[in-house]
Amino acid sequence: MTTTRSFDSDAVTGPTSPIVELRDIGKSYGNIDALRGVSLSVRQGEITCVLGDNGAGKSTLIKIIAGLHDYTSGTMVVNGEERHFSSPRESLNSGIATVYQDLALAPLMSVWRNFFLGNEITRGPFRQLEAARMKRIASEELTKMGISIPNLEQPVGKLSGGQRQCVAIARAIHFGAKVLILDEPTAALGVNQSGVVLKYIVRARDAGIGVIFITHNPHHAYLVGNHFVVLKLGRVALDTHRSDITLEQLTTEMAGGSELEALSHELRDANPEAVVDQGITRPVDTTADNEGEREGP
Amino acid sequence: MASTITSPVSADDRVSARSLAARLLSRPEIGSLVGAAVILVFFLIAAPPFRDINNTGTILYQAALIGVMTVPVSLLMIGGEFDLSAGVAVTTSGLTAGLIAYQLSLNVWVGVVIALALSLTIGAFNGWLLMRTGLPSFLVTLGTFFILQGLNIAVTRLTSGAVASNSISDMDGFSTAKAVFASEFKVGGVTIKIIVVWWIAFVAIAAWMLLRTQIGNWIFAVGGDAAAARAVGVPVKKVKIGLFMAVGFFAWFTGMQLLFVQNGVVQSGEGVGKEFLYIIAAVVGGCLLTGGYGSVIGGAIGALIFSMVQLGVVYAGWNPDWFRAFLGAMLLLATIVNLVVKKQAEAR
Numbered sequence: 001m002t003t004t005r006s007f008d009s010d011a012v013t014g015p016t017s018p019i020v021e022l023r024d025i026g027k028s029y030g031n032i033d034a035l036r037g038v039s040l041s042v043r044q045g046e047i048t049c050v051l052g053d054n055g056a057g058k059s060t061l062i063k064i065i066a067g068l069h070d071y072t073s074g075t076m077v078v079n080g081e082e083r084h085f086s087s088p089r090e091s092l093n094s095g096i097a098t099v100y101q102d103l104a105l106a107p108l109m110s111v112w113r114n115f116f117l118g119n120e121i122t123r124g125p126f127r128q129l130e131a132a133r134m135k136r137i138a139s140e141e142l143t144k145m146g147i148s149i150p151n152l153e154q155p156v157g158k159l160s161g162g163q164r165q166c167v168a169i170a171r172a173i174h175f176g177a178k179v180l181i182l183d184e185p186t187a188a189l190g191v192n193q194s195g196v197v198l199k200y201i202v203r204a205r206d207a208g209i210g211v212i213f214i215t216h217n218p219h220h221a222y223l224v225g226n227h228f229v230v231l232k233l234g235r236v237a238l239d240t241h242r243s244d245i246t247l248e249q250l251t252t253e254m255a256g257g258s259e260l261e262a263l264s265h266e267l268r269d270a271n272p273e274a275v276v277d278q279g280i281t282r283p284v285d286t287t288a289d290n291e292g293e294r295e296g297p
Numbered sequence: 298m299a300s301t302i303t304s305p306v307s308a309d310d311r312v313s314a315r316s317l318a319a320r321l322l323s324r325p326e327i328g329s330l331v332g333a334a335v336i337l338v339f340f341l342i343a344a345p346p347f348r349d350i351n352n353t354g355t356i357l358y359q360a361a362l363i364g365v366m367t368v369p370v371s372l373l374m375i376g377g378e379f380d381l382s383a384g385v386a387v388t389t390s391g392l393t394a395g396l397i398a399y400q401l402s403l404n405v406w407v408g409v410v411i412a413l414a415l416s417l418t419i420g421a422f423n424g425w426l427l428m429r430t431g432l433p434s435f436l437v438t439l440g441t442f443f444i445l446q447g448l449n450i451a452v453t454r455l456t457s458g459a460v461a462s463n464s465i466s467d468m469d470g471f472s473t474a475k476a477v478f479a480s481e482f483k484v485g486g487v488t489i490k491i492i493v494v495w496w497i498a499f500v501a502i503a504a505w506m507l508l509r510t511q512i513g514n515w516i517f518a519v520g521g522d523a524a525a526a527r528a529v530g531v532p533v534k535k536v537k538i539g540l541f542m543a544v545g546f547f548a549w550f551t552g553m554q555l556l557f558v559q560n561g562v563v564q565s566g567e568g569v570g571k572e573f574l575y576i577i578a579a580v581v582g583g584c585l586l587t588g589g590y591g592s593v594i595g596g597a598i599g600a601l602i603f604s605m606v607q608l609g610v611v612y613a614g615w616n617p618d619w620f621r622a623f624l625g626a627m628l629l630l631a632t633i634v635n636l637v638v639k640k641q642a643e644a645r
Contacts, residue, residue, distance in 0.1 A: 088528065104528040106521030108589040109514075117518055118529035120511045127511040153323075 018043050019079060019210050020065060020096065020179050026073035027060050034060040035234045037074070042179055042210040047201065049213045049221035051254050052231035058214050061231070062181050065212070066098040067091030097172035098181040101188070105168055107157030111149055112138040114156045115171050141174045142167070145203050147196070162193030166200050173204055180204055181212045186220050198224050218254040222247045230254055325583030326595030328634040332581065332627075333602050340609035347612045354488045359604030361496035363574050364597050365551050367582070368496075368503045369543040370575040371596035375507070376540045377520035377588025378434040380423060382441035383544055384571030389445050390416045390552030391563040392453055395462035398470075405470035405561075413549045419445070420545025424538030446569060453565035465561035478550070479557035492554050496597075499547070504593040516540065521589030577624065578603055581631040602627065 018041035027035040035057045042048050052058045063069040064076065067085030075082050078094050085091045091098070105114045112131075115138040121130045135152050142149055147166040149159065156164060165185045172180055182201065186194040201224050205211050215221050221228060228245065230238035230253050238253050245253075321327060340347040366383055373380055380386075390412045398408030419441065427437045450460065457463050465471055480491045507513035518526035519536045527533045556563050580586060581602055582595025606627060610620050 089530065092530070100528075104522075104525040106518045106525050106589060108521045108585075109517050113514055113517065117514065117526065118531050120514055122511050126506070129509055129511060129514060131509070153320075 017080075018077075020212075021077040022061075022065075022074065023077070024074035025061075025064065025071050025076060027064060027069065027071050033234055035064075035071075038231070038234075038236050039074075039239070040229055040236075042212055044178065044210045045205055045208050046226045047205050047211040047213055047224050048227045048229065049215060049225035050229050050231065051215060051218060051221055051250075053216065053254075055233075056231040057234040058216075058231060059183075060234075062098065062183055062212070062214055065091065065096060065179075066181060067096075095176060095178035096181065097175070097177035097179070099165065099168045099172055099183065099185065101183045101185070105156045105164060108155050110153045111142075111156055111159070111167060112152040115141070115167060115174075119175055137174075141170050145170050145173070145200060147200065160193060161189050162196045165189075165197050169197075169200060169204060173207060173209060177209060179210045179212065181214070183214050184216070185213075186215060186217060194220060216254070218247065218251045221254075222250055325590060325592040326598055327583070328631060328637075329582045329595050329598040329602065332631055332634060333598050333605070336602055336605050336609070340605060340613065344609050344613035347609055350487060352608070352612070354490070354493075356601075356604050356608050357493045358490045359608060360597075360601045361490065361493045362551070362554075363571075363578055363603055364496045364600035365492065365499060365554075366544075366547050366571070366575045367578040367596040367600045368499050368593055369540070369547045371579040371582060371584050371591055371593050372503060372507065372516060373540045373544055374576070374579050374584040374586065375520050375588060375591040376516045376537060377523065378427065378537060378540065379438070379576060379586075380434065380541065380544050381438040381572050382419070382423065382445055383438075383548060383575055384568040384573075385442055385445040385449060386416065386419055386545065386548040386568075387551045387555060387571065388449050388563060388565065388568035389419070390549045391556040391567075392449055392462050392552075392565060394553065395465050395556050395561060395563055396453065396456050398465050398468060399463040400456055402468075405465055405468050405474050407470075408465075409474055409553060412552065413546070416545040416549035416552070417542050418545070420542040420548075421538055423544075424541030427541070428534045428537060442572070449565045449568075460565050462556075462561075462563045462565070465556075468561070471557070471561060474553070475557040478553040495550070500593055500597045507593055512536070512539075517589060519588075574603060577628050581628060599631075602631075 020040075020042040022038060022040045025035060025038045025040075026033065038057070038061060040048065040050070040061075050058055050061060060069065064071045064085075067088045067090050070084050070086065077083070078096070083090075083094070085094075088098070106117065109117070112135045116134050120127070121134050121137075122128055123130055138152055145166065147163060147170070149163060149167070156167065159167065169180065169182070169185075185197050185201070189197065198220060201211060201213060205224075213221065213225065226242050228238065228240055228242070228250060229236055230250075346352055366387065370380065370383055393415050394405070394408035394412035396408075397403065397411050398405045401407075423434075423438055423441055426432075427434055430437070453460060453462060476491075478492070481488050482491070483489070507516060515526065515531050515536045518531050519533045523533050552563075555567070578599030579591065579596045580599070582592060582597065582599035584591030584596060603624070606623055607620060610617055610623065
C-alpha cells in the first residue's frame with residue numbers, strides 16, 4: 001500500500017522529500033486564530049488525509065495551500081523553497097491543483113470542452129480549437145484513469161456527482177499537478193459513487209502524485225490514506241502514520257476522541273433500556289435519576 | 298505530464314455512435330429551425346404575395362436589420378449578460394457619424410470612424426462598469442439605455458436644432474460609404490441589399506468563432522459558470538468586456554446602415570424598443586437567458602422568423618396591429634419548444 005513508484009524524470013523532488021511542507025503554520029482573521037501551529041508534509045505517491053469536524057480549520061488549511069489566503073505565521077515550503085502564494089494561479093503554477101467540493105466545471109459545456117477549459121489546444125492566429133485531438137486526449141486520459149464516459153459531447157451537468165469529481169481530478173492530473181488537494185470529494189456522494197472516487201484517488205497516488213484528501217469520513221480516509229492528520233479547533237490533534245493506528249482509533253479520534261467516550265458513558269448511564277426496548281412504552285422510572293437537563297420542569 | 302501507469306486502453310465498448318437525429322436534436326437552434334419551417338409553410342399558404350420571389354429580398358432585408366445586432370446579442374447572452382442599451386446605441390452611432398461630419402464639415406468617413414470609436418467605447422464602458430461594480434447587467438445597461446436615449450435627442454436638438462441629424466448626402470465620401478453600408482444589387486431579378494450579405498458573413502464568422510475557437514470556448518464558460526472559468530485561468534473580465542465591445546461594433550455597423558440608407562439623416566428617437574427584438578431573436582434561436590448555452594445561427598433564424606412574421610402579416614392583408622401580439626406568442630412558443638426539445642435531446 002505504501003510503496004512509491006518512480007516517476008517521470010521531470011519530477012522536481014525525489015519520492016522521499018516532501019513537495020509541500022508546512023511548519024508551524026498559523027492563520028488569524030483579526031482576533032480569531034483559525035489555525036495554530038499546524039505542521040504537515042505532502043510527499044509524492046502518498047495520500048495525506050486531513051480530518052476534522054466542521055470548523056476545525058480544514059478549509060483554512062487548504063485555502064492557504066491553494067493560494068486563496070496567505071498564512072500569518074510559520075513557513076510553507078514548496079519544492080524546497082519558502083513560498084507565500086498571493087493567487088490561485090501561483091499555486092497552480094507550482095504544480096498544486098485543488099479540486100473544490102463545488103467543482104470547477106461549467107455544467108452546460110461538454111465533457112471534453114470542460115476538460116481542456118483554460119488549456120485548450122489551438123492552432124493558427126485565430127486560436128482554432130483542435131477539437132478532434134482534444135476529444136481523443138480527454139477520452140484516453142479518462143479511460144486510463146478507469147472512468148468511462150460514453151459520450152464526451154454530453155454536458156458535464158448530466159454526469160453523476162462521482163463522474164464529475166473524476167473529470168475534475170483527471171483534468172488536474174493531466175495538466176501537470178504534482179500535488180492534488182481534494183476538498184471533501186466524497187461528502188455529497190452515495191456509497192458506489194464514493195467508491196469510484198476513492199479508487200480514482202488511489203490511481204492518482206500510483207501515478208506519483210502527492211494527494212491531500214480532506215474529509216470528515218474516517219472510513220473513507222482509512223481505505224486510502226498513508227498518513228492521517230486530525231485537526232481540532234485549529235490545532236493538530238493527531239498526526240500519525242497508517243501503521244500506527246487502527247480504523248477504530250481513527251474513528252474515535254475523529255469523532256471527538258475522549259469527549260465522545262465521555263458522551264457515550266453519559267448516554268449509557270442515562271437510559272440503557274431505551275436502546276433495547278424501542279417498541280415498548282418509554283421506561284419512565286429509569287430516567288428519574290439521570291443527570292439529563294432535558295427532562296423539563 | 299505523461300502518466301506512466303497503464304498503456305492506453307481502447308475506447309469503451311459501451312460507446313456507440315449517436316444517431317444523426319439525436320445529434321441534430323441536441324443542437325440549440327433546432328427549435329427555431331422547426332419554428333421557421335412551420336411559419337414559412339404557413340405564410341406560403343395564407344399569404345399569396347409571400348410566394349413572390351421578389352419579396353424574398355425584402356424579407357431577408359428585414360431579417361438582416363435585426364439579425365446583424367442579434368449576432369453580438371446572442372454571443373453576449375451565451376456569455377451570461379445582456380444589453381438593454383443595444384437598440385439606442387445603434388441610433389447614437391448613426392447620429393454621431395452624421396452630426397460630426399456635418400457640423401465640422403469633414404469627410405463622411407471621418408465621422409464613420411469616430412462613430413466606431415465611440416460605439417466601442419460605450420460597449421467597453423458597459424462591460425467595465427459591470428465588472429467593476431458586480432451589478433447585474435440589467436441595471437447597468439438600463440442606465441446606459443436612458444443616458445443614450447436622452448443624449449441622442451438632446452445633443453441632436455442642440456447641434457442641428459431639430460430632432461433629426463442634418464442630411465450629409467451631398468458631402469465628400471457619402472457615395473463610397475453608402476456603397477459599403479447601404480447599397481443593393483440584383484440577383485436574377487431579386488433585389489438584394491448589401492447588409493444581407495454582411496449579415497450572412499457576420500453570422501458565419503461568429504458561428505465558427507463560437508464553436509471552433511478558444512474565444513468561443515471561453516464565452517460558453519464565462520456564461521455557464523464564471524467562477525469555474527476563473528478558477529481554470531479563463532480571463533472572465535476580458536471576455537465579458539470584449540463581448541460588450543462586440544455589441545458596440547455591430548451597433549456601429551447597424552447605425553451606419555441606418556444613416557446611409559436614409560440619405561444621411563437619422564431620427565434621434567429611433568431605436569427605442571429594438572433591444573428587445575434582438576433579445577427575442579436570440580431567445581427564439583435557443584440562447585439561454587441565464588447564459589452558457591445557445592447559438593449564433595439560432596439567433597439568425599430567430600431574426601428570420603421575426604421578419605417572416607412581420608411581413609407575412611402585411612402580405613396576408615391582416616391588420617398589422619396584431620403583429621406585436623403574434624410576436625409575443627411566438628416568443629412564448631419558441632421558449633417552450635426549446636425547453637421540450639432540449640429535454641428530449643438530453644433523454645437520448
